[in-house]
Amino acid sequence: MKLGDIKNITVLGSGIMGHGIAQSFLMGGYKVMLFDISDAILATAKAHVKKNLELFFKSGLIPETDIEASLQRLSTTTDLEKAVSGADFIIEAAPEDINLKQDLFEKIESFAKENAIIASNTSSLTLQAIGERVKNKSRLVVTHWFNPPHIVPTVEVVKNEDTSDETVAVAYELMEKIKKSPVKINWEIPGFIVNRIQIAMVREVLNLYQKGVASAADIDRAVKGSMGFRLASIGPLLTIDLGGVKLWRSVCANLLPNIESGTEVPAALENLVAEGHDGIKSGKGFYDYTNDFSKEDLDKAIEQRDQEFLNRLKNLYFEK
Ligand SMILES: NC(=O)c1ccc[n+]([C@@H]2O[C@H](COP(=O)([O-])OP(=O)(O)OC[C@H]3O[C@@H](n4cnc5c(N)ncnc54)[C@H](O)[C@@H]3O)[C@@H](O)[C@H]2O)c1
Numbered sequence: 001m002k003l004g005d006i007k008n009i010t011v012l013g014s015g016i017m018g019h020g021i022a023q024s025f026l027m028g029g030y031k032v033m034l035f036d037i038s039d040a041i042l043a044t045a046k047a048h049v050k051k052n053l054e055l056f057f058k059s060g061l062i063p064e065t066d067i068e069a070s071l072q073r074l075s076t077t078t079d080l081e082k083a084v085s086g087a088d089f090i091i092e093a094a095p096e097d098i099n100l101k102q103d104l105f106e107k108i109e110s111f112a113k114e115n116a117i118i119a120s121n122t123s124s125l126t127l128q129a130i131g132e133r134v135k136n137k138s139r140l141v142v143t144h145w146f147n148p149p150h151i152v153p154t155v156e157v158v159k160n161e162d163t164s165d166e167t168v169a170v171a172y173e174l175m176e177k178i179k180k181s182p183v184k185i186n187w188e189i190p191g192f193i194v195n196r197i198q199i200a201m202v203r204e205v206l207n208l209y210q211k212g213v214a215s216a217a218d219i220d221r222a223v224k225g226s227m228g229f230r231l232a233s234i235g236p237l238l239t240i241d242l243g244g245v246k247l248w249r250s251v252c253a254n255l256l257p258n259i260e261s262g263t264e265v266p267a268a269l270e271n272l273v274a275e276g277h278d279g280i281k282s283g284k285g286f287y288d289y290t291n292d293f294s295k296e297d298l299d300k301a302i303e304q305r306d307q308e309f310l311n312r313l314k315n316l317y318f319e320k
Contacts, residue, residue, distance in 0.1 A: 001088065001115045001139075001166065003173040010035060010087035012104065014045030014076075017121055018093035020149035023049045026070035027062060027150075028178030034076045035083035042076040049074065052150055059310040061318055084111040089174060091143060093121040098129055105140075106133040117167055119143040123195065126188050127160045137162035141171045142185075144192055151309050153181035153317050156192045179318065197236075204259055206266035209286070216286035232312060 007030070011022045014036040022032045026049070036042050053067045077083050084090055090112060094104055101120065108118055119141050120130055131140045142158035155175045159168045168184065175182035185192050191199065209219055230239060240248045260266075272278075272285060279285030280298075287293065293301070 001117060001170055003170055003177065005115075006088040006117075006170070006174060007031065008033065008087050008089075010083050010090045012036075012080075012083065012090065012092045012108070013094035014042055015093065015095075016147060017145060017149050019045040019048045020052070020147075020151075021091060021093055021121065021145055022074065023052055023070070023150040024178050024180065026073055027053075027056065027066065029073075030178070031073045032075070033083050033087065034074065035078070035080060036076075037078060039076075039078060042078070046071075046074065046076060055306070055310065056150075059307070059314060061310065061314055080107055081111045084108050084116075085113070087112065087116055089117050089119065089170075091119040091121060096122060096124060098125055101125065101130045102132055105131055109134050109136070115139070117141065117170060119171060121145055124190070127158070127163070128188070131162075138164040139167050141167050142188075142192075143171055143175065143182075144194075145180075146194070148306075148309075151306075151313055153179075153313065154194065155180045155182045156185050156194065157182050158185040158188055158192055160188045181317065203262070203266060206268040207260035210266065210268040232316065 009022075009025045009030045010033045011018050011025070012035045014022070014034045018034065018036070022034050022045070025032045034042060034045060036045065050067070050071060053062070053070055056062045057064050057067055084107075090108060092101065092104060092108070094100055101122065105118065105120075112118065114136075117139050118131075118134075120127065121144060122130060122142060123144065127137075127140050127142055131137050134140060140160075141163050142156070144156040144158060146152040146154055157168060157172050157175065172182045172184060183193065189196070205219055205223070208214060209216060214222065234242070268286075276282065277284045280289060283289045289298065
């Protein structure tokens, strides 16, 4: 299989991730078949794709004619055989349940073309486990996208010892072709790259919050306007080089003994969960949604966040 042989893409699961992944392939010019377990779920997914294509147009990321053209290339089905049999690249974004994914992968292999590539969007399962009952494991690969997948550029392309070089190369080139920013992960380490780094940061954030070193709002403000501001444009290793390797060596030596290194779930999270809180879903997390924000403020903040994401996407990735 070469990049040029890929004509038809199938996305299995049309939830939070699946419909956005489908949109990215549509904007890349591909024909996409979206599979889910009910027509009602697929209708909702299609409506989300339409709305998000319109948002891309309004933000100047795609021409208006691409909205209808993309929707014309999108088909949906609840028949797995129909979904998979004509596909050259299949990506699974079904629930994170090992039994479900193992069953699904076995069925995919029985229906798919012999040379089709089969990717999973799993965040925490291994390819080895998901593909246990798959005979030809050389065509399995993880492509790990980030929410919202139609906007966030990075996709981690993860191989294990069975994945062929050709499979990885095609998956990587395909992500580049649809204007994603793929990253090659050479072995299946839990959490791949990004979630490991994110959790390391969150552990220290929660430690500072728990100790009362600063308020939730001030911690968020500090990170957003410093590391966050910088990281959208330059990565952490280039940041070290620009600041000076010797300086960073000294800072590591001085600070690392003071940084949280526990392996338990941080108390700040455990306490909130024990008190029955679940962030925005329950009305209280690190912020109190009945006091700190009105519903209108919050809706406005989310709308503004999405607009900022799209502006950043346009400036940093689409117009490079
Ligand atoms: N949500 C995230 O932020 C995120 C980020 C990266 C990766 N992931 C991974 O992506 C995958 C999907 O996550 P999500 O958040 O989109 O979940 P979701 O629950 O929003 O969507 C899953 C979809 O799969 C459908 N489904 C149920 N059974 C199915 C089956 N047998 N075959 C195909 N589809 C089926 C469901 O109806 C649903 O529409 C998971 O593996 C998850 O770990 C999620």
